[in-house]
Amino acid sequence: MxxxxxxxxxxxxxxxxxxxxxxxxxxxxxxxxxAADYAADHHPAGMLHAVLAVSRIARGRVASLDVAAAKAHPGVVEVMTPQNRPALAEDPDAKTNPFMFRLDLLQNDRVRYANQAIAVVIAETLEAAAEGAALLAPRYEVEPARTGLDGDESFIPKAVGVGNPAAVSRGDVEAGLAEAALRVEAVYDTPAQYHNAMEPHAIVAAWDGDRLSIDTPSQGLAMAQGRIAGLFGLPPQNIKIRSPYLGGGFGSKGLISGPQILGILAARLVGRPVKLTLKREHMYGPVGHRAPTRQTLRLGASTDGSLTALHHHTRTATSTFDDFFEPASDVSHTLYATPALATSHEGVRLDAGTPLFMRAPGEATGSIALESAIDEMAFACGMDPLAFRLKNYAEVEPISGKPFSSKALRDCYRQGAERFGWSRRTLQPRQMRDEAGLLVGWGVGTATFPALMxxxxxxxxxxxxxxxxxxxxxxxxxxxxxxxxxxxxxxxxxxxxxxxxxxxxxxxxxxxxxxxxxxxxxxxxxxxxxxxxxxxxxxxxxxxxxxxxxxxxxxxxxxxxxxxxxxxxxxxxxxxxxxxxxxxxxxxxxxxxxxxxQDPAAAGAYAMHAHGAVFAEVKVDPDLGQVRATRVVGAFAAGRIINPRMVRSQYFGGMIWGVSFALHEQAVTDARSGRIMNANLGDYHVPVNADVPSLEAILVEEHDPHVNALGVKGVGEIGITGTAGAVANAVWHATGVRVRSFPITLDQLLV
CATH class of the missing domain: 3.30.365.10 (Aldehyde oxidase/xanthine dehydrogenase, molybdopterin binding domain)
Incomplete structure (x- = not known):
């Protein structure tokens, strides 16, 4: 077969x-x-192994490499450096479209971030290549690394996400805040996160004259083929990429990465097939990540709980050499009715790899802040958090005024609340305990994601x-x-x-x-x-x-x-x-x-989104501050369901990631060196089986005649957007402590 x-x-x-x-x-x-063969499972005849030598500093230049020592090691065939790297037909720092990002392909001796490739060792065996890379013993001229959201002066980016305006407004926010009887202003911090798909980026590349055969994981075969064709000056039809199976991607394999191109260059240099597979720690830098954010939410409401204004501002980071800005504030465009709404972004440049698309880019980071702020305003109004959301339910898209192509969010709230037992929730925090004396908290979050095509x-x-x-x-x-x-x-x-x-x-x-x-x-x-x-x-x-x-x-x-x-x-x-x-x-x-x-007439006339409501239960040890998410119920409306088994699987994955966002996941950067200190699956915490709560996903029926002829909306990312906020809100309800820096850790609760 x-x-x-x-x-x-x-x-x-x-x-x-x-x-x-x-x-x-x-x-x-x-x-x-x-029996399923992934990219790194391929071993063409005569294949060599390549291993990256990567920078241990975040900023500076490579002063020297001991290439002679590496080449003298038994089994090493060649060492590729900026001095002998094959020529490219296109500058890897050039950008000709919004989906093209700059690549590090040994174009010079500059170091722009930790884990940047500084050489490639090619050998008969993987062990020889790894040992050769260790023998390079690089020396650096080190410059101070810029780290953290305060590490450099901020600026207003030209665009966020892919071409979205950095600032958008409707109505007079300042007037709406001034007239509000109740106001909430809070700052929320989210950390850098990394995709960590089970399958690392890998490539097996073989040249036959001017024809190139590749095995590599890809979320976008045609885009990868086009990018490679441009870099090597080849007709796209001369490049065949095989990618039948991917061991996860989450956005990191959407665009061809620098290490994959280095594998192709290595094969050209030695004239034999070459396999290059990233080590886990090498995936923290050159293949994208979710940038950190600092989000300021300002909300105003009248005495009856109606929002009068909402302002969502995000400070986020990109690399020193490229532009991708997490559009975290944009999630506020779609969810809650208010006469005045404004979103804005600012950026800083850090000595880090360029952040890129990571599951629910913008929505994941933005929604945990928005849903926390909405909960804070509900409590200020003395209202149940679900009742407050229903009070401010948006019948049309708030930022544009367009009608929704379909919106079954009320049904999501109702079905999810009934299944969860929300009516038994206390209004005041720290009032619920289980039989073991653990604090119990219940939280809700609204889920949303655009229906793209x-x-x-x-x-x-x-x-x-x-x-x-x-x-x-x-x-x-x-x-x-x-x-x-x-x-x-x-x-x-x-x-x-x-x-x-x-x-x-x-x-x-x-x-x-x-x-x-x-x-x-x-x-x-x-x-x-x-x-x-x-x-x-x-x-x-x-x-x-x-x-x-x-x-x-x-x-x-x-x-x-x-x-x-x-x-x-x-x-x-x-x-x-x-x-x-x-x-x-x-x-x-x-x-x-x-x-x-997509039908441009329908896209212009309607706001198209999938929606959902997530209800979470947590239990917190009152003496130790340890948090366990014990139950999550999500109800989602995403148009026509092609396969309910696959859809539930996607909702479960998103909900688990939401729990991870709220309680586990963060990359820790050494402020002195710019290196990520937990670049492995032991120290970079993600949920394991013991952390996964009881999960339930309700598929709410929804018919959308406008989104496309099949009536299909996406389900892969929406589960994160409601769950992270629901878990954060549940922790507050359990403890009475409002944590605004994520992930929530026990030291933040012991106050």
Whole structure:
């Protein structure tokens, strides 16, 4: 079986449409048995191993490297440095579009952050390469590192996120605050965080003249192919990237990274295939991260609890050499009704790797601050936090005034609260205890994420025997895309899922866009849906134009496809199988292409978002301050659900990450050296099984006729946005201590 064509379907039970069925993962057995091959599993003949030598300082220059000692080590073949690195066709510091970021490719001896590559050692074995890297013994000319959000002068960025304005306002915020009977102003700090996918970035690169073959994990095959083509001056079709399986990405594999390009350069230098796999500690720097933020929220409210103004300001960091600014304040654009709303951002430059997209970029950081501030205002008003949110429920998008394409958030609040038992919550904090005497707290957070869609293409095929195939360069990093997209493909072709080969995972296939922004199912799914419509139309034209067919004269509009047959809409007894139509026409296959893109009219007329409500319970030891999240219930509305099993899995993952954000996760930087001190999975804390609470995800029914023809919204990132705030608010309710610097640690509660 091909590693990129999956038609594995263990005992699926299907009733009618493939869409909506809780099918198991098509590649699941391959993964749990070890048969799924990831990038680093490939070993072409003659392959060498490459290891990065990285900077131990954050700012300065490399004064010397002992290249001779490294090359003298047994097994070392070559050492790549700025002096002998192969030439590139494009400056790695050039930027020609908003999705292009500057790369460190040994262009000079400057050090811009700790863990920056300063050389690459290439050897016959991995051990020899690692030992050679240690023998380089670099000496540095060190300059003081700029660290922390106060480490440099601030400035107003030209844009935040990808092209969003740094400041947006509607109404007079200062007047709204001045007239408010009640005001809250608070500052919230979130730390730097790192993706830490289980699979580190890796590449196996092999040159054949001016053709390049690559195995590497990618959330955006076509974008990676284009970036590599530009850097090496190659036609994109000369580059084949295989990426059938990803061991997680969370945004870090959305764009090709510097270490991956260094692997390609190493292969060119030595004229043999080269494998380069990052060590865990090397992933803290060159492949992106979530930047730290300091967020100031100012809220005003009248005596009845109605918001009069909301101002959300964010100070965040980027690198000294590139621009990506976490759009944390932008989450306040969409959630709460207020006559005056303003958001703004400022940036500082640090000696760190460039921050990039990390799961729910902006929304994750912004929502924990916003939801904490909303809770603080609810308490100031003497109101239940859920009642306060309902009081300020936004019927239209606050910042734009646009109607929502759909919004079932009230249902999320209601169903989540009922399931959680919210009505039994005390208004005052520190009033609830369990049988062991632990403090118990209940918190709520509102979840939101934009319903995005990008451009993509797909090919659909019907074969002589009546079976089908769909080809698309899609990406599955564990979210279940290969299953959900295959369900859309089967429905589009009017076939059972077992009759459809779903071919994906390499760059020779039609561009599926990027698996990011919780948009992959909508993006790739719509391309697949369109391709299915087109190929069925071609098949229908064959039948309705053939006098020998029982469908002759029916016309395309009068024909429907179901269970491998075309049938008249007005008389379903008159039908014909795909195989019979194809056989009579003497065709081995017919195919058609489909493309997706968001309807600009709908995008301009409506605000498109998924919504949810998360309810969290924590227990806190009153003497030690230890916190355990014990129960989380999330209710989410995200349009049409393609596969409820996969969707629940995504909600659980997001909710676990939200718990991690609130209680566990932070990168600790040494202010003297600029080095990250916990760049490993032992000291960088993420939840393990013992930390994961009882989780429940409620799928709230929602129909959206505007977001796209499938009615699909994204589910991958929304679970973080409500959960982190809900956990933080639960800690306050348990203890009466409002922590505004995350993650919440026991020392902050022992006051």
């Amino acid at each position: 091909s590693d990129i064509a999956l038609n594995q379907n263990p005992a699926h039970q299907r009733h009618g449409s493939n869409i909506g069925q809780p099918l198991t993962r098509r590649e699941g057995v391959l993964k749990v048995t070890g 990008f451009q993509a293409k797909a090919t659909a095929i019907i074969r002589r025997d009546g079976s089908g195939a769909v080809e698309i360069g899609a990406h599955d990093m564990g979210q279940g895309a290969w299953t959900a997209l295959a369900q859309i493909a089967a429905d589009g072709l009017g076939l059972d899922i077992d009759q459809v080969d779903f071919v994906s995972g390499h760059s020779d296939l039609p561009d599926a866009g990027i698996a990011g922004g919780s948009a992959h199912t909508a993006t790739a799914g719509m391309a697949i849906h369109k391709a299915g419509e087109e190929v069925i139309a071609k098949l229908a034209a064959l039948a309705t134009g053939d006098e020998r067919s029982p469908l002759f004269g029916a016309g395309n509009a009068g024909v429907t496809a179901r269970e491998g047959r075309l049938m008249r809409r007005d008389d379903t007894s008159r039908s014909e199988s795909y195989a019979d139509i194809m056989s009579r026409a003497g065709l081995d296959r017919i195919e058609a292409q489909g493309a997706s893109a």
